[in-house]
Amino acid sequence: MIPRTLFSSDHELFRDSVRKFLEQEAVPHHHQWEKDGHIDRALWNKAGEAGMLCSHIPEEYGGMAADFLYSTVVIEEIGRLGLTGIGFSLHSDIVAPYILHYGSEALKQRYLPKLVSGEMVTAIAMTEPGAGSDLQGVKTTAVLDGDEYVINGSKTFITNGWLADLVIVVAKTDPKAGAKGTSLFLVEASTPGFSKGKRLEKVGMKAQDTSELFFQDVRVPKENLLGQPGMGFAYLMQELPQERLTVGIGALASAEAALKWTLDYTRERKAFGKAVADFQNTRFKLAEMATEIQVGRVFIDRCLELHLQGKLDVPTAAMLKYWTTDLQCKVLDECVQLHGGYGFMWEYPIARAWADARVQRIYAGTNEIMKEIISRSLV
Numbered sequence: 518m519i520p521r522t523l524f525s526s527d528h529e530l531f532r533d534s535v536r537k538f539l540e541q542e543a544v545p546h547h548h549q550w551e552k553d554g555h556i557d558r559a560l561w562n563k564a565g566e567a568g569m570l571c572s573h574i575p576e577e578y579g580g581m582a583a584d585f586l587y588s589t590v591v592i593e594e595i596g597r598l599g600l601t602g603i604g605f606s607l608h609s610d611i612v613a614p615y616i617l618h619y620g621s622e623a624l625k626q627r628y629l630p631k632l633v634s635g636e637m638v639t640a641i642a643m644t645e646p647g648a649g650s651d652l653q654g655v656k657t658t659a660v661l662d663g664d665e666y667v668i669n670g671s672k673t674f675i676t677n678g679w680l681a682d683l684v685i686v687v688a689k690t691d692p693k694a695g696a697k698g699t700s701l702f703l704v705e706a707s708t709p710g711f712s713k714g715k716r717l718e719k720v721g722m723k724a725q726d727t728s729e730l731f732f733q734d735v736r737v738p739k740e741n742l743l744g745q746p747g748m749g750f751a752y753l754m755q756e757l758p759q760e761r762l763t764v765g766i767g768a769l770a771s772a773e774a775a776l777k778w779t780l781d782y783t784r785e786r787k788a789f790g791k792a793v794a795d796f797q798n799t800r801f802k803l804a805e806m807a808t809e810i811q812v813g814r815v816f817i818d819r820c821l822e823l824h825l826q827g828k829l830d831v832p833t834a835a836m837l838k839y840w841t842t843d844l845q846c847k848v849l850d851e852c853v854q855l856h857g858g859y860g861f862m863w864e865y866p867i868a869r870a871w872a873d874a875r876v877q878r879i880y881a882g883t884n885e886i887m888k889e890i891i892s893r894s895l896v
């Protein structure tokens with residue numbers, strides 16, 4: 518195996534503490550959270566206390582000014598344990614950077630410390646019932662009225678949506694201007710006119726709360742606009758490579774865990790008087806998966822290295838997102854097969870990981886959209 522060289526002993530110490538935290542605070546409850554359709558709100562505060570949220574945020578806003586490898590550690594450990602209900606990465610690595618990079622000083626001071634502590638849970642609301650891949654088709658509007666923007670519209674499939682206290686909302690400030698008429702707003706969940714719909718019932722990631730959100734004459738101070746009006750699309754394009762990297766990191770951690778569970782299972786399980794792992798088909802499947810996971814690991818670690826230097830470009834992040842999530846689904850499917858009927862039983866982590874994996878090819882930009890992005894950079 519090719520050794521990983523990116524992580525220092527400090528990162529590894531942090532990894533140990535994250536793993537212990539998750540084993541103690543999340544693993545025993547995750548099955549119940551799947552039934553509840555959301556994780557325990559208190560986990561957010563505990564994770565904040567443990568330094569697991571928004572570790573990259575500068576110290577003046579309560580963070581640790583840590584490098585992205587600390588976020589990577591959190592994503593990897595959550596992925597390895599199959600704790601797909603926990604939406605920390607979306608909060609820390611997707612939402613918080615928008616506030617940090619485009620929010621005014623007042624917005625950063627007001628919100629970032631609460632994101633770090635877990636006092637506020639966040640979400641980002643781009644998708645609408647009629648617009649997902651085609652974000653230019655967003656119909657939600659934000660109209661300036663005096664010192665306030667008035668927001669009207671609805672969003673769907675929003676991760677952390679039901680627990681969220683603060684949401685970044687993508688809305689049109691100039692509906693005739695296409696992409697250039699899109700803006701981003703911070704909206705507190707307690708604002709009059711903002712309501713949450715039902716938690717959506719999903720095929721997998723059942724402990725992850727995914728909601729509809731509705732905005733009816735929601736008034737937000739004009740200071741809640743992130744950055745400049747009409748720049749929302751440009752900001753999204755700027756931030757999406759990190760989002761796609763986080764998805765890829767989780768995908769590979771999940772595939773690695775599945776391979777390990779399958780190795781353990783096939784060594785134990787007997788058929789025709791020998792271990793399932795002794796059949797040539799099993800050994801070849803395991804060998805193929807280990808090889809492809811190794812290829813993915815080297816690719817991800819190189820992308821991480823580039824990202825730390827601020828050099829991960831949009832097409833490479835798209836390659837990583839599509840290739841690693843395709844690999845995850847392929848590996849998970851093979852692993853279910855090697856578990857036989859037990860692989861289809863919800864009590865087995867492999868069954869849950871298989872169901873949870875499927876959406877990875879759909880959100881954060883579908884894998885077809887990733888191929889569009891890659892091909893545009895080629896031809």
Ligand SMILES: Cc1cc2nc3c(=O)[nH]c(=O)nc-3n(C[C@H](O)[C@H](O)[C@H](O)COP(=O)(O)OP(=O)(O)OC[C@H]3O[C@@H](n4cnc5c(N)ncnc54)[C@H](O)[C@@H]3O)c2cc1C
Pocket residue numbers: 640641642643644647648649650651673674675676677719722727876879880881882883884885886889
């Ligand atoms: C569990 C879950 C969590 C999510 N979390 C969030 C969230 O937190 N925030 C948020 O804003 N959204 C979230 N989403 C929404 C997600 O990002 C969208 O579902 C996704 O972008 C696809 O959009 P769509 O569902 O409208 O599909 P569509 O855009 O209607 O796509 C349907 C099919 O057409 C294909 N297609 C579309 N356009 C093209 C094209 N140009 N070329 C080729 N094929 C194309 C797609 O690849 C897909 O296969 C989440 C979704 C799920 C399921």
